[in-house]
Amino acid sequence: MPHDFMPGLAGVPAAKSAISDVDGERGILEYRGIRIEDLCAKSSFLETASLLLSGRLPTQHELVHFVGDITHHRRIKFKIVDLLKCLPEQGHPMDALQAAVAALGMFYPGRNVKDIDNNYWSAVRLIAKLPTIIAAHARIRRGDDAIPPRDDLDFCQNFLYMLSDHVPERIASDTLDVCLVLHAEHTMNASTFTGLVTASTLADPYTVVASSIGTLKGPLHGGANEEVVVMLREIGTPGKVRPYIENKLKAKQKLMGFGHRVYKVKDPRAVILQGLCGRLFKECGSSQLYDVAIEVERVAAELLGEKKIYPNVDFYSGILYDKLGIEVDCFTPMFAISRVAGWMAHWFEQLRENKLFRPDQIYSGEHNRPYVPIERR
Ligand SMILES: CC(C)(COP(=O)(O)OP(=O)(O)OC[C@H]1O[C@@H](n2cnc3c(N)ncnc32)[C@H](O)[C@@H]1OP(=O)(O)O)[C@@H](O)C(=O)NCCC(=O)NCCS
Known part of the structure; x- marks a missing residue:
């Protein structure tokens, strides 16, 4: 049956999903039916990850267990640290992350994706280990030793500690936690779609996440x-x-950080991130980048507002990460630390009613061309 070709599959549903929803006209984002504003104000990244994975808010008991499981699996094998040491210092951290995540699959065979219990542990390992890999790589490439995780620190405190060797101020780790809530999931975006395509072949979860990381990098x-x-x-x-x-x-x-395939108003995540900038800079001193960003948003609204192009999630996040002492090329890995929760939720969902992705194409080439021998070309 012939179909209209939609470049970039714009507007074409690729899956049925109950994980998140975007109303691009009204600027509303919900995870499992809960508004993102509520989650940012009242939840934490790990509670939100649990919500995404299981479909409902965890009870206190369940949350304690989930946080315990994540805390228990933060360490990475010394061979993964050795692998990171072998990579070129000038290489991009997203490439290092992709390589390390693909390698994790050799240590934790998750190939039997029909084993639901094992799938839970794969998701836990991935959520737990990504920050450790990123922090280790960031230190190793500047000649420092990787710092192992500390079990007495929460998820974000521990990440910033592993990066800098200092336990951060509460405002810094709380700010990061909200950033992670905001980046955890966003319907059928390119990296999630990539993960689904890989998952549909029944590849192991480390391969699924490694392929999503590759797409997220762009x-x-x-x-x-x-x-x-x-x-x-x-x-x-x-x-x-x-x-x-x-x-x-x-x-x-x-203009980078502007425009979105779905949002026709300012991305609600950009609104929250901008609020976070206000709070962080009030306590820790302003940032020249923020002053420039405010003016960029004002001028862009004048020049691009007619096309409904407004700031997206990426516009203010980097300014925050910069203030938290995170290097510029680690910003996209920060996105991955969080989005892995959404990727895993979609992986679970895909496996429940799996069908191999094998789309069609509209062939625009020629037929019946003669093979011309090389000496006559
Ligand atoms: C996100 C993005 C890829 C969505 O793009 P899309 O839905 O495919 O829309 P298009 O690229 O076709 O753009 C539609 C129109 O808006 C313009 N436009 C879109 N984003 C723009 C931006 N960031 N700056 C200036 N113009 C932009 C395009 O030039 C085009 O104008 P035209 O119709 O006059 O040719 C696009 O907005 C973009 O490249 N943004 C910058 C990168 C970015 O911030 N990505 C993060 C997304 S969360």
């Missing part, structure tokens, strides 16, 4: 948060914003 997806900070630094001061944006638009280039 600048049109998770990689945009790095590019935003590069852009804000390039602009330098609020006074230089207008000519910069005008030149960019004249050259038909896109």
Whole structure:
């Protein structure tokens, strides 16, 4: 049966899912039916991860167990640390993360994806170990030793500690925790779709996540948060914003951190992140990047508002990560630390009623061409 071809599969449902929903006209995002604003104000990243995976908010007892399971699985094998040591220092942390996650699959065979119990432990391991891998790589590439996790620290405190060797201020780890809640899930985005395609072949979960990480890296997806900070630094001061944006638009280039396939208003996650910037900078001193960002948003609203192009999740996240002392090329790995919860929730869902992804194409090439011998070409 012929179908219309939709470039980028825009508007084409690729799955039925009960995990999250976006109302792009009204700027509403819900995880399992709960508004993102509520989760950011009242939940934590690990409770949100549990909600995404199981479909409902955990009881106190269940949450204690889930947090305990994650805490217990944070350590990584010394061979994974050795693997990270072998990678070039100038290599991108997303590539290191992808390599290490793919390698995890050799240590924890999760190949029997029909084993629901084993699948839970695979999800726990992945959520628990990604921060340890990223922190270890960040330290190893600058010549420091990797720091093992500390069980007395919570998820975000521990990550920042493993990165810097200092237990962070509460405001820093709380800010990071909200960032992770916000990035944990977002319907059928490119990296989630990639994961589903891989999952549909019944590949193991480490391969599923490694393929999603590869997709997340691209600048049109998770990689945009790095590019935003590069852009804000390039602009330098609020006074230089207008000519910069005008030149960019004249050259038909896109403003990073703006626009979205689904949102036609300001991304609700950008609204929350901007609020977090306000809170963090009030306590820890402002950031020149933030002053430039506010002016970029103001000028962009004037020049792009007509096309319904507004800040997306990547616009303010990098400014926060920068203030938390995270290096620019680690911003996209930060996205992965959180989104792995959503990827795993979709993996569970896919396996429940699996069907191999094998879409069609519209062939636009020729037929019946003669094979011309090489000496006559
Ligand atoms: C996210 C994104 C890929 C969605 O794109 P899309 O739905 O495929 O929309 P298109 O790229 O077709 O853009 C539609 C129109 O809006 C314009 N547009 C979209 N995003 C823009 C941006 N960030 N800056 C300037 N113009 C933009 C396009 O130039 C195009 O204009 P035209 O119709 O005059 O040619 C796109 O907005 C983008 O590249 N943004 C920058 C990267 C980014 O921040 N990614 C993170 C997403 S969370």
